[in-house]
């Protein structure tokens with residue numbers, strides 16, 4: 001057969017449309033997407049045939065000679081592919097609770113149910129039901145935030161980077177903001193205090209040195225153009241040795257004397273004293289407010305355990321300035337975030353509920369005994385599986401990380417499932433773990449794969465086991 005004869009064998013669109021399988025695709029996914037795929041696959045076939053030098057041979061080698069069958073299978077694949085989600089859940093076995101690449105803090109189901117209720121219909125997002133007039137989107141959670149932190153006023157923006165920018169733009173535009181050189185941090189995702197400062201229109205005035213800053217450095221830095229004193233919680237590193245930073249109380253006292261607002265970027269922002277749970281105490285938001293800091297900001301999706309947001313609390317006169325700033329319009333939170341903040345904040349009305357119902361806090365405060373029992377159960381379940389004979393499985397001690405820049409030097413003992421594949425390299429096994437329908441993300445350490453029990457959820461164990469054993 002010559003090329004033209006082959007071309008003539010390419011089925012017409014109508015012929016394909018008549019096929020039962022194509023009709024099924026149309027009723028399931030819709031006509032437009034199916035038609036597009038049909039045209040695309042037909043075009044591909046024509047191009048391929050045009051390029052083929054020895055068509056007869058190549059068709060025999062790579063195609064079924066039944067073009068209709070061949071095309072239908074391609075169209076089906078192409079349509080189905082377009083309806084596969086690109087963003088999918090994964091199982092986090094890394095032991096990093098606030099893993100920015102894996103979406104930081106997971107939200108509780110009850111919290112998400114509330115968001116769904118608000119988002120799927122109309123709400124009083126910016127509507128005051130008492131007066132019938134326009135309301136504030138912050139009204140839904142401002143009181144809760146004030147009650148929990150002791151602040152006078154509160155608001156929230158898109159994320160903490162936006163919060164820092166808004167604070168600086170509102171209090172420091174055209175002025176200088178004083179920061180210790182020991183706190184000029186860069187945190188993940190290229191957030192650098194000096195750069196954010198520049199965009200905000202405030203001028204950075206660095207004082208002190210990397211390892212030591214004294215109160216007198218702040219004092220000498222103050223002039224008539226000073227717009228604020230900024231403290232940044234150096235959340236993702238610690239300078240140890242010959243160091244000195246000025247205690248918050250002293251900076252606050254200085255700010256008061258000179259009538260300059262003191263701003264603190266807490267980064268992770270916790271409401272709960274973690275010292276009670278055997279960790280070194282991370283400064284709480286309430287502590288900063290009670291020490292008299294004028295404006296405090298922190299992330300919504302770090303240890304707070306809620307949606308992505310930048311939460312700002314502090315003195316009303318400063319927060320009002322931010323609410324009125326035009327930037328706020330560009331950085332504002334949506335209704336999903338407002339709803340999620342409200343429901344998560346309610347959990348904080350009692351510490352016990354917060355620890356139980358906020359997934360990030362629950363994982364953080366899991367005891368070693370709990371984790372050990374869970375990982376041993378997981379190991380047992382996995383060993384029962386048929387495919388597990390190809391794996392060496394044991395349980396061993398490891399260390400979890402909080403992540404998100406919080407408590408960088410905290411040692412968080414945990415237990416992990418350690419897997420050594422017997423007939424495959426650790427690297428290829430790990431790669432296959434990532435290619436599972438629900439990908440499993442672990443760590444490779446000492447020639448084995450480690451799955452930290454702290455960040456895994458018991459309810460996922462059956463799935464985890466069948467995926468691991470099936471590789």
Ligand SMILES: *Cc1c(COP(=O)(O)O)cnc(C)c1O
Nearest residue numbers: 159160161233235267268299405
């Ligand atoms: C994480 C962090 C930020 C940025 O917060 P995002 O919510 O990620 O924008 C800012 N400052 C500090 C100190 C942080 O740790």
